[in-house]
Amino acid sequence: MAIPATQMRPGMIIKHNDKLHLVFSVEHRTPGNLRAFIQAKLRNLSSGAMFEHRFRSGDAIDRVVVDEVAMEYLYNDGDDYIFMDTTTYEQTTLSREILGDAVDYLLPNIGISVSFYDGKAVGIELPQVVEMTVVETEPGIKSATASSVTKPAKTETGLVVQVPPFINEGEKIRIDTSEGAYMSRA
Numbered sequence: 001m002a003i004p005a006t007q008m009r010p011g012m013i014i015k016h017n018d019k020l021h022l023v024f025s026v027e028h029r030t031p032g033n034l035r036a037f038i039q040a041k042l043r044n045l046s047s048g049a050m051f052e053h054r055f056r057s058g059d060a061i062d063r064v065v066v067d068e069v070a071m072e073y074l075y076n077d078g079d080d081y082i083f084m085d086t087t088t089y090e091q092t093t094l095s096r097e098i099l100g101d102a103v104d105y106l107l108p109n110i111g112i113s114v115s116f117y118d119g120k121a122v123g124i125e126l127p128q129v130v131e132m133t134v135v136e137t138e139p140g141i142k143s144a145t146a147s148s149v150t151k152p153a154k155t156e157t158g159l160v161v162q163v164p165p166f167i168n169e170g171e172k173i174r175i176d177t178s179e180g181a182y183m184s185r186a
Contacts, residue, residue, distance in 0.1 A: 001062070001063050001065060001127060002061065002062055002063070003058040003060070003061050003063050004057070004058060004059070004061070005038045005040075005055035005056065005057055005058070005059040005060075005061050005090060006028065006038060006057050006059075008023050008038060008040060008055070008061055008176070009023065009125065009126065009177065009178050010023055010024060010025055010026055010028050010100055010101045010102045010126070010178075011023065011064055011099070011100065011102045011115075011119050011122065011123045011124040011125050011126060012063060012115075012125065013040075013062050013063070013096060013115055013117065013123050014063055014064060014124055014133075015064050016042060016053065016061075016062075017027065019044055019045075019046065020044075020045040020064055020122075021043060021044055022042065022043045022098065022100065022123045023040055023041075023044055023123075024040075024041040024042060024043050024050065024089040024100035024101060025040070025041040025100060025101040025138065025179065026039075026040050026041075027039045027040075028036060028071070035056065035057070037055060037056055037058045037134060038054070038055040038057060038059075039054055039058060039071040039082065040052065040054075040057075040111075041051075041100075042052055043082060043097075043100070045094065045117075045122055047086040048097070053153055060160060064117070064119075065114070065116045066073040066115040066116060067116040067117070068113045068114070068115060068116075068125070069085055069113065069114050070086050070087070070111065070112075070113060071084060071086060071092065071111075071112055071113070071114045071124075072084050072086055072093070072109055072111055072112070073081040073106045073107070073108060073109070073110045073112060074108065074109075074111070075099060078101075079095055079096040079097075080093050080094070080095055080096075081093070081094050081095070081096070081099060083112070083114055083124075087110070087156060088180060092114065092121055094114070094121055094124070094139075098121065098122065098123060098167075099123070099124060100123075101180075102124055102126055102177075103124075104125050104158065104159035105130050105156050105157065105158075105159065105175070105177050105179075106157065107130065107132065107156070107157065110127070110130065111124055111127065112124050112125065112127065113125040121161065126177040127177065127178065127179075128174050128176070128177060128178070129174050129175065129176060130174070130177055130185060131172050131173070131174055131175075131186040132155040132156055132157065132159070132172065132173060132175055133155065133156045133158050133170065133171070133172050134153045134154070134155060134167060134168070134169055134170065134171050134172075134173060135170075136152055136153070136155035136161070137151060137152065137154065137163065137167060137168065137169055138151050138165075138168060139168065142180060144178065149164075149165055149166060150162035150163060150165070150182075151163060151164075151165055151167075153167055153173070153182075154160065155175070156162075159180070160174075160176070160183060161175055161180060161181060162181070163183050164180045164182070165181075167185070171185060171186075172185065173185055173186055174185035174186050181185065
């Protein structure tokens with residue numbers, strides 16, 4: 001199934017150069033007066049080799065059809081992340097290598113979709129938006145509501161996102177998982 005490069009998300013499985021690859025991270029770049037492109041970090045599923053590839057925005061990407069199983073993230077044990085099938089209650093363990101940057105969006109009890117290819121878990125698909133609590137940021141400015149200025153904010157999973165100056169510690173924010181960007185207050 002072909003999708004545009006702009007719809008690539010971390011955790012997806014794609015076919016690139018006739019090999020299966022896990023999308024580790026995706027960054028949409030628009031450099032000055034040049035055309036926009038997608039910088040993706042990919043991991044070859046057969047060899048485990050990591051590399052970066054630049055896709056044009058309009059490039060068609062072959063998304064591999066894999067078995068999708070609805071699961072719930074339970075907890076992590078070091079670099080192993082434990083997921084539970086919501087219908088059979090079986091638990092599956094995935095390593096940080098398989099999950100890539102998706103681990104920054106994993107909160108306990110979050111519903112995700114785990115991809116299986118030939119009976120082996122190869123990646124996950126995150127929800128489009130996750131809600132997280134800000135645990136560390138600079139103090140907020142009350143009157144700065146219509147400003148393009150941002151500040152870094154660290155969330156409960158360790159993910160750092162740029163937020164408007166009026167966001168304070170302890171507030172819940174909505175984050176777009178495809179861009180890793182602040183959307184709004186929750």
